[in-house]
Amino acid sequence: xxPLSFTTTIGVLKHLKGMHYLEIPKQVVTKIGGIxxxxxxxxxxxxxxxxxxxxxxxxxxxxxxxxxxRMKELGVTKDDEVNVTxxxxxSEYGADMPEExxxxxxxxxxxxxxxxxxxxxxxxxxxxxxATVKSQQLRIERAFLLISNLKKIPLGxxxxxxxxxxx
Numbered sequence: 001x002x003p004l005s006f007t008t009t010i011g012v013l014k015h016l017k018g019m020h021y022l023e024i025p026k027q028v029v030t031k032i033g034g035i036x037x038x039x040x041x042x043x044x045x046x047x048x049x050x051x052x053x054x055x056x057x058x059x060x061x062x063x064x065x066x067x068x069x070r071m072k073e074l075g076v077t078k079d080d081e082v083n084v085t086x087x088x089x090x091s092e093y094g095a096d097m098p099e100e101x102x103x104x105x106x107x108x109x110x111x112x113x114x115x116x117x118x119x120x121x122x123x124x125x126x127x128x129x130x131a132t133v134k135s136q137q138l139r140i141e142r143a144f145l146l147i148s149n150l151k152k153i154p155l156g157x158x159x160x161x162x163x164x165x166x167x
Contacts, residue, residue, distance in 0.1 A: 001031075004032070008024070009079055010071070024063060026061050029054060036053070038089070039052075039089040039091075040086045042064050043084065044084055045076075052064040095131070100139040111147040114150045146163050
């Protein structure tokens with residue numbers, strides 16, 4: 001897929017507690033191949049790039065969420081116009097693999113097998129949950145918690161609550 005660039009505005013999704021989003025025009029959605037066709041890298045104002053996926057907005061349009069933290073980094077607010085470039089994400093998982101989790105999976109063959117058979121969206125959840133803390137020790141603890149719990153869950157019954165040890 002060739003990079004697709006366009007200008008759009010930052011909106012607010014009221015049904016998702018005020019989550020901000022970038023509207024993706026119908027013609028861009030069509031060029032990508034539709035909702036869910038590809039994982040993407042979303043670049044905003046040639047300053048910030050992050051992994052993303054399209055979510056249906058209606059009338060053939062889609063959206064990509066943008067966090068308040070990312071908006072602050074960019075110096076933008078609701079209703080601001082931004083330049084967006086979408087490229088296909090060809091990484092293995094659609095998110096960066098934290099080195100702490102990678103090391104654990106090298107050492108734990110059963111944990112690696114269980115991780116490998118998870119659906120892509122659940123793998124991304126694991127990667128993001130581990131990566132979202134700054135402390136290396138906390139990343140190690142989160143990786144160990146998720147993989148330890150994952151090994152206890154029957155195959156096909158994996159969910160986020162169980163992986164967190166809450167069920």
